Amino acid sequence: MTVTLGALNGMDRATFVELLGAVFEHSPWIAEAAWQRRPFASIDALHQAMVDTVIAAPHDKQLALLKAHPELGASKIVAEFSRREQASAGLDSARLADAAKLRNLNRTYRDRFGFPFIMAVKGKQRAEIIAAMEQRVTHAADDEFAVALDEVAKIARFRVDDILADDRAAAEPDPMAGVGAQLLDRADQLGAVTEVPGTVTRTFLTPQHREAARMVMDWMRFAGMDASMDAIGNVVGRYEGAKPGLPALLIGSHLDTVRDAGKYDGILGVLAAIACVGAMHKRNERPPFAIEVIGFGDEEGVRFQSTLLGSRAVAGTFDKTVLDRKDADGVTMREALAAFGLDPASIRMIARRRGDVLGYLELHIEQGPVLEADNLPVGIVTSIAGGTRANIDVTGMSGHAGTVPMKLRHDALAAAAEIILAIEARARDNPALVATVGRIAASPGATNVIPGKASFSLDLRSPDDATRLGAYTDIVAASQSIARKRGVTVAIDRTFESPAVACSAWLMVEIERAIAALGVTRRRLASGAGHDAMAIASLCDVGMIFVRCKGGISHNPAESITEADAEIGARVLYRVLRKFQPRDATPPRKTERAPG
Numbered sequence: 001m002t003v004t005l006g007a008l009n010g011m012d013r014a015t016f017v018e019l020l021g022a023v024f025e026h027s028p029w030i031a032e033a034a035w036q037r038r039p040f041a042s043i044d045a046l047h048q049a050m051v052d053t054v055i056a057a058p059h060d061k062q063l064a065l066l067k068a069h070p071e072l073g074a075s076k077i078v079a080e081f082s083r084r085e086q087a088s089a090g091l092d093s094a095r096l097a098d099a100a101k102l103r104n105l106n107r108t109y110r111d112r113f114g115f116p117f118i119m120a121v122k123g124k125q126r127a128e129i130i131a132a133m134e135q136r137v138t139h140a141a142d143d144e145f146a147v148a149l150d151e152v153a154k155i156a157r158f159r160v161d162d163i164l165a166d167d168r169a170a171a172e173p174d175p176m177a178g179v180g181a182q183l184l185d186r187a188d189q190l191g192a193v194t195e196v197p198g199t200v201t202r203t204f205l206t207p208q209h210r211e212a213a214r215m216v217m218d219w220m221r222f223a224g225m226d227a228s229m230d231a232i233g234n235v236v237g238r239y240e241g242a243k244p245g246l247p248a249l250l251i252g253s254h255l256d257t258v259r260d261a262g263k264y265d266g267i268l269g270v271l272a273a274i275a276c277v278g279a280m281h282k283r284n285e286r287p288p289f290a291i292e293v294i295g296f297g298d299e300e301g302v303r304f305q306s307t308l309l310g311s312r313a314v315a316g317t318f319d320k321t322v323l324d325r326k327d328a329d330g331v332t333m334r335e336a337l338a339a340f341g342l343d344p345a346s347i348r349m350i351a352r353r354r355g356d357v358l359g360y361l362e363l364h365i366e367q368g369p370v371l372e373a374d375n376l377p378v379g380i381v382t383s384i385a386g387g388t389r390a391n392i393d394v395t396g397m398s399g400h401a402g403t404v405p406m407k408l409r410h411d412a413l414a415a416a417a418e419i420i421l422a423i424e425a426r427a428r429d430n431p432a433l434v435a436t437v438g439r440i441a442a443s444p445g446a447t448n449v450i451p452g453k454a455s456f457s458l459d460l461r462s463p464d465d466a467t468r469l470g471a472y473t474d475i476v477a478a479s480q481s482i483a484r485k486r487g488v489t490v491a492i493d494r495t496f497e498s499p500a501v502a503c504s505a506w507l508m509v510e511i512e513r514a515i516a517a518l519g520v521t522r523r524r525l526a527s528g529a530g531h532d533a534m535a536i537a538s539l540c541d542v543g544m545i546f547v548r549c550k551g552g553i554s555h556n557p558a559e560s561i562t563e564a565d566a567e568i569g570a571r572v573l574y575r576v577l578r579k580f581q582p583r584d585a586t587p588p589r590k591t592e593r594a595p596g
């Protein structure tokens with residue numbers, strides 16, 4: 001039986017609940033609440049109304065909902081819906097070994113969380129489901145509770161789709177159809193614009209910067225935007241809203257790359273934003289706000305060793321002293337800007353006023369392995385990690401490798417080794433902290449000489465400032481204690497300090513809603529890498545969408561994403577844009593500081 005949306009909107013309460021009462025784990029209170037929110041413009045809207053009811057429900061009601069789910073692959077009689085879904089994944093014909101494994105996993109899972117394992121299994125293979133169980137059983141209880149609720153929402157979506165036919169959808173072509181292929185194709189085209197043939201290398205204020213900017217401006221114009229380059233070399237495309245001159249929602253990322261880079265870091269976010277505006281343009285939609293897509297000219301800081309140049313200029317935090325920095329050829333940034341046809345004195349003019357900006361969104365590849373490990377195409381960024389960097393010098397006593405007895409040595413390198421292990425140990429047991437020693441040098445650096453000096457770097461990052469600063473204090477204390485014990489001295493020079501930047505809660509919710517509406521599990525994660533959003537956070541609220549990348553690899557030619565994931569990411573962004581409600585300007589939470 002298929003019911004049309006029109007018929008559903010006209011139903012009385014009893015008929016409505018009879019029809020939809022079972023889709024959310026046989027908990028009719030959800031359909032009852034949804035009935036009051038008729039009429040629904042689409043199946044999406046109906047599903048969203050039901051999901052919102054679940055999200056707003058108290059914890060015990062949510063738990064009861066999860067407990068109402070039949071155990072996966074269990075032999076007991078399950079409701080017709082569940083049986084059909086599970087049979088399609090081959091669970092009913094599970095081999096004996098698999099069946100035992102499933103039973104064990106089910107038991108472990110239920111013991112740990114207090115509700116049965118729930119997964120939208122439609123279209124999934126048995127091995128995939130078992131792998132997901134093995135992974136999810138390791139989750140923290142709160143995280144898994146959220147995942148289980150998401151899965152219930154996904155299952156409900158399949159059931160709603162089974163019951164209803166959207167009598168309008170067929171008439172309206174999807175303006176985002178094929179967007180994944182378009183994004184990958186355009187990323188390939190930009191990837192071919194490189195300073196070093198055979199690699200992707202595109203640094204600030206080079207002919208390749210100009211060529212990439214030209215291509216992006218063409219795509220922007222084709223998507224209905226006015227496009228131009230600003231005084232720091234950013235490409236800016238503006239799509240006017242219902243009337244000209246409205247405050248703008250900014251969407252952006254960067255167009256520059258590191259040396260021998262991948263094709264998607266930064267670029268994907270700019271291309272996805274253009275695709276979304278293009279889809280609105282195709283439908284002749286004018287939102288009640290303007291949209292500005294920005295392709296930042298320099299984020300990576302390769303040429304002048306100063307990051308986030310483009311976004312800082314837009315945020316009004318551009319540091320004028322960097323204009324006198326020289327690149328490897330001795331050319332100052334001021335000279336390079338002039339040679340590019342830009343006026344350094346005009347950079348301060350491109351800083352936005354708070355009242356003109358409604359928020360900032362950035363889609364970016366994850367550059368880490370979390371989404372891949374969780375088998376999810378996209379995620380919601382909660383914060384961008386703050387960082388502390390330091391140089392650590394250990395001074396001991398050099399001496400002859402053959403004549404100085406072990407007991408009398410003050411080996412700087414051995415002391416450094418012990419300190420490095422202490423640094424690793426300090427971070428290892430805290431999932432919210434990472435610590436890296438990426439560089440070390442010993443001197444005099446000869447096979448037959450005890451090292452008198454060792455110098456190494458420290459890079460500490462955490463989404464939580466207190467966690468990071470606490471770890472730094474501990475590391476300083478541990479270094480001194482190790483140095484004392486070994487009769488060497490240690491000098492620690494903190495060279496860089498940048499606080500964590502939180503993504504705004506309301507934009508995270510908007511992104512989550514968009515992800516849930518696409519039937520994808522919502523996953524929040526922190527960003528360990530820096531992004532333009534860090535700089536823009538001093539101007540306005542920021543939100544970020546991460547797209548899964550293969551192996552978590554970036555800043556490398558092996559950077560890779562799938563067409564399907566790119567499409568999902570762009571669709572999430574598109575949905576956020578279309579649902580976006582301008583808010584009154586809120587004061588920014590944090591000011592991003594210039595790194596050293």
Ligand SMILES: [Zn+2]
Pocket residue numbers: 254265266299364531
């Ligand atoms: Zn990037």
